[in-house]
Amino acid sequence: MPRFALIRSVALTLTLAFAGSSVVAEVELSVYGGYQTSPHSEVSVFGDAVAPDSEFTAGWEGRPFTAPPYYGLRATWWPSETLGFGLDMNHAKVYADDETLAETGYEHFEFSDGLNIITVNAYRSWEDGFGAFTPYVGGGLGVSFPHVELTDGGSETTGYQLTGPAVAWIAGASLPINDRWSVFGEYKGTYSINSADLDGGGTLETNIITNAVNVGVSFNF
Secondary structure, eight states, rough: OOOHHHHHHHHHHHHHHHTTOSSOEEEEEEEEEEEOOOOOOEEEESSSSSOOEEEEEOEEOTTTTTTSSSEEEEEESSSSSSSSEEEEEOOEEEEEEEHHHHOOOEEEEETTOOOOEEEEEEEEOOOSTTTEEEEEEEEEEEOOOEEEEESSSEEEEEOOOEEEEEEEEEEEEEEEESEEEEEEEEEOOOOEEEEOOOOTHHHHHHHHEEEEEEEEEEEEE
């Protein structure tokens, strides 16, 4: 699925999921960006037709401001002032560093057109006692839908795959601009379990953590 088709599909899902709410509640649509990194992770390759079975530690670079940039889309339904539920699509990224490429002999190894963590989240916010700011925490469960890119000299894997389950956790605060618009800042982490099929046969498995400091804007209706 092309990247922009994926974005349109997720945006439509986020909108339709909450547009039909008939109770007296608030729906919030958000977009965010920020600085995202990822610690090293263990990688296992099994049954590759070109490279032998191997296990190694990948050093990851986030490169959040390199095109395509790191970003996220979020829709949240607030049935009360303190409890919310929503969908979140996080276009996180990881690139294998030069040391990893030199160690493995891979020409290209990254999830750069999105690690793409899609989760269903729950949120708890606190309206009183913090001045104009509204702190919140959240967490959710979902899936990892990355664009897998690996080239090992004789085989090239590139494309979107549904690779496994994922979790997300969030803590931040929002600041209203007016009745409709607000800005927010937050920390967001994700953990995904990824098992990807390799072209020519074989699988690649790795569990990836991301850490990000986000800033964003929300529209409420």
